[in-house]
Amino acid sequence: MAVKLDFEKLGGLIPAVVQDYQTGEVLMVAFMNEEAWQRTLETGMATYWSRSRGELWVKGATSGNFQEVKEIYVDCDNDTVLLKVVQHGGCACHTGYRSCFYRRLKDGELEVVGQKVREVEK
Numbered sequence: 485m486a487v488k489l490d491f492e493k494l495g496g497l498i499p500a501v502v503q504d505y506q507t508g509e510v511l512m513v514a515f516m517n518e519e520a521w522q523r524t525l526e527t528g529m530a531t532y533w534s535r536s537r538g539e540l541w542v543k544g545a546t547s548g549n550f551q552e553v554k555e556i557y558v559d560c561d562n563d564t565v566l567l568k569v570v571q572h573g574g575c576a577c578h579t580g581y582r583s584c585f586y587r588r589l590k591d592g593e594l595e596v597v598g599q600k601v602r603e604v605e606k
Contacts, residue, residue, distance in 0.1 A: 487558055487562065488562065489518075489521060489558065489562050489563065489565070490561065490562045490563040491517065491518055491563075493563050494515075494563070496517050496518070497515040497516065497517055497533060497535075498515065498516050498521070498563050498564055498565060499513060499514075499515060499563075499564045499565075500513065500514050500515065500516050500530075500532065500564075500565050500566075500567055501513050501564065501565070501566045501567070502514065502530065502551065502566075502567045502569055502576065503566065503567070503568050503569070504568075504569065504570075504571060505554040505555065505568040505569055505570050506570075509582075509583055510583060510585055511551075511569070511571055511576035511577075511582070511583045511584065511585075512576045512577065512583065512584040512585075513584070514530075514532040514533075514541075514543075515532060515533050515535060516531070516532055516533055516565070517533040517540075519533075519540060520532050520533045520540055520541075521565075523540070523542075524553060524556075524567075528552060528553050529542060529543070529544075529550055529551065529552065529553065530542075530543045530550070530551035530552075530553055530567055530569055531543070543576075544572065544573060547573065547578070548572070548573045549571065549572065549573030549574065549575050549576065550572050550573065551567070551569040551570070551571055551572070551576070552569055552570040552572060553567050553568070553569050554568050554569060554570060555567075555568040556568075574601040574602065575601040575602065578604065579604055580600050580601055580602045580603055580604040581598045581599065581600050581601065582598060582599045582600075582601050583598055583599075585598065586598025586599070586600075
């Protein structure tokens with residue numbers, strides 16, 4: 485069955501939730517347009533649409549922290565995808581943490597609970 489994703493609900497974009505293939509840890513959330521979706525399917529490498537830069541973004545192209553897509557799940561409305569990936573290079577977050585979700589809200593404050601993989605120049 486061929487899938488037809490609904491890119492219209494969010495003005496040409498769909499959310500992509502990204503999980504570690506082995507552990508299920510949520511690494512990040514990004515957006516894809518149709519071109520990023522097609523490139524991901526064709527190459528097996530996670531490709532997103534950068535809303536801030538207004539361009540395609542192959543995860544890891546500059547950092548080396550690329551994401552090898554192992555499985556793709558599509559939600560019931562065909563407007564969100566879940567990518568299960570092997571995270572190469574150790575970190576998914578541009579801040580140097582393994583996951584973008586490295587902080588937990590506790591007693592009204594954010595506390596760092598995630599693993600910092602490397603220092604990143606700001």
